[in-house]
Every structure is written in structure tokens, then in C-alpha cells.
Amino acid sequence: MSDLLIVLLAGVVAGALNSVGGGGTFVALPALVAVGLTPVTANAASTIALVPGAVASVWVYRRQLAPVGETSTAALTTTSVVGGGLGAGLLLALPADSFAAAVPWLLAFATLLLAFGRRLSRALTTALGRSAALGPRAVLVGQFLLAVYGGYFGGAVGIMMLALWSVGLGLDPAVSNPMRVAQVGTVYLTATVLFLVASDALRTPGLLGAMLAGAVAGGFGGAHVARRLPAGPLRGVILGTAVAMTVLYFLRG
Incomplete structure (x- = not known):
């Protein structure tokens, strides 16, 4: 019962984090490893368990979904599906040690982009005398790489998406957060299909089941809270989550 309670509470926290600013995998994965699962199985199980919470968050956000720049939502979602499936396949086929070593540095880079992305975008616009926004093709290439990462590991992939959209398109993280939740949910859902068939989860x-139930509650409740936060505090929550996840990843490594 103590193991189930630990996993249930971790699911609540992970679902809430994913609905607000990302980083839920960092809570879910260590909790499952702590109760005896191997890292690869724990990673697959956490992805499966977090999908319903992501779906609950998307339902809350459904009227606030906005396109990412000029990229169509259909193209962005298709890219997330393909990349998420490929990343999940790599997780099951390849050793994770080398990639896991790079995760803290990738996250640190993403956090810096998230913190200074809008300023960098404005500076580039001023310096170049024109819009510094990425075109739809570049956005889709970046989304594909992030989706592969999300299917393979998933840690803070939502933070990285916000960073890409912030620096590449100058989008406000608070405004693009609902689409971030939807795209992360798409990546997780695609990976889940493969994990259900080929992993030991x-x-x-x-x-x-305990983590799944907690993630649904956390995702639904966290999304309702995030919807009511003004843009400034929400940006602070998202950035604070990014900084915390970066520090924790470095301490863990």
C-alpha cells in the first residue's frame, strides 16, 4: 500500500506539472524506479500513465488552442505522431546511457531559451530589420526532433517546445501553453501504443493504475488552475518549473 500511495501522489504531481509547464516525467520516473521498476520499464510506464492526464488537460484547454505561427495544427500534430513513435522505438531498441547523459545540458539550453527567447526574437528582428520568425518547415523540423526526444525519454519535452516556439516565433509561453499540452499529449499517446505492445509496463x-489515476486528477486540476492564472504569473510558473527541472537533472546526473 505504501508503494501504491507513493506512485499515486507522484502521478498527481506529475499530471499537474505537465498541465502547467511540463516536467512531470522527472517526478513520475524516479517514483516508479524507487518502487522496483527498471529504468526503461519505468519510463514506458510513466509515459502510459501520463497520457490520460494530458488528455484531461487538453479537454480543459480545448477552447484556448491556438496555431503555432503559420504552421497548421494538422501538420504539427502529424509530425508529433511520427516523431513520438520513432522515439519510442529507439527507447526499446537502444541503450539509454549516452542520451541520458546529455539530457541535463539539453534542458539547461532549453531553459535559457525559454527565459530569454522573446528578447532574443525581438533583438533579431531589430538587427535584421525584418521578422525573425521561423517558417513552417523549420518549425516542423524542430517539432519532429523534439517529438523523437519525447517518445524516447520525455523529460521536459514540453519546456523545450515552449522554448522553440518562444525563440523561433516570439510566442508568449502562457498563450502557447495549451497547444504545448496538446502536442506533448500526442507524443505520449503515440509512444503509449508502442509501449503497450512491446514493453513490460x-x-x-x-x-x-495508481499513477494513471493520480495523473488524471493532477492534469485536470492543474489545467483549471493554469487557465485562471494571469499571463505573468503563469510564465513565472513555467520558467520556475524549467529552472527546477534543470537543477534536479544535474543533481541526479
Whole structure:
């Protein structure tokens, strides 16, 4: 029962984090490893468990979804599906040690982009005398790479998406947060299909169910809270989450 309670509470926190600013994987994965799952199985199980919470968050945000620049939502979502499936396949086929070593540095870079992306975009616009926004093709290439990462590991992929859209398009993280939730949910859902077929996640149905229930509650509640926050405080929450995840990843490594 203590293991189930730990996993349930971790699911609540992870679902809430994902609905507000990302980083839920960092809470979910260590909790599952702590109760006895191997890292690869824990990663697959956390992805599966966080999908319903992401869907609950998307439902809350459904009227606030806005296109990412000039890129169509259909093209962005298709790219997330393909990249997420490829990343999940790589997780099951390749050793994770080398990529895991790079995660703190990738996250630190993404956090810096998230913090200074809008200023950098404005500076580039002023220096070049024209819009510094990425075109739809460049956005889709970046989205594909992030989706592969999300399917493979998933840690803070939402933070990285916000960073890409912030520096590349000058989008406000608070405004683009609903689409971030939707795209992360798409990546997780695609990876989940493969994990359900090819991973060992279903061998521990009690732990999986506990985390799933917690993630749904956390995702639904967190999205309602995020919807009511003004843009400034929400940006602070998202950036604070990014900084915290970066520090924790470095301490963990």
C-alpha cells in the first residue's frame, strides 16, 4: 500500500506539472524506479500513465488552442505522431546511457531559451530589420526532433517546445501553453501504443493504475488552475518549473 500511495501522489504531481509547464516525467520516473521498476520499464510506464492526464488537460484547454505561427495544427500534430513513435522505438531498441547523459545540458539550453527567447526574437528582428520568425518547415523540423526526444525519454519535452516556439516565433509561453499540452499529449499517446505492445509496463498493473489515476486528477486540476492564472504569473510558473527541472537533472546526473 505504501508503494501504491507513493506512485499515486507522484502521478498527481506529475499530471499537474505537465498541465502547467511540463516536467512531470522527472517526478513520475524516479517514483516508479524507487518502487522496483527498471529504468526503461519505468519510463514506458510513466509515459502510459501520463497520457490520460494530458488528455484531461487538453479537454480543459480545448477552447484556448491556438496555431503555432503559420504552421497548421494538422501538420504539427502529424509530425508529433511520427516523431513520438520513432522515439519510442529507439527507447526499446537502444541503450539509454549516452542520451541520458546529455539530457541535463539539453534542458539547461532549453531553459535559457525559454527565459530569454522573446528578447532574443525581438533583438533579431531589430538587427535584421525584418521578422525573425521561423517558417513552417523549420518549425516542423524542430517539432519532429523534439517529438523523437519525447517518445524516447520525455523529460521536459514540453519546456523545450515552449522554448522553440518562444525563440523561433516570439510566442508568449502562457498563450502557447495549451497547444504545448496538446502536442506533448500526442507524443505520449503515440509512444503509449508502442509501449503497450512491446514493453513490460503492463506487468505491474497496480502501480500503473495508481499513477494513471493520480495523473488524471493532477492534469485536470492543474489545467483549471493554469487557465485562471494571469499571463505573468503563469510564465513565472513555467520558467520556475524549467529552472527546477534543470537543477534536479544535474543533481541526479
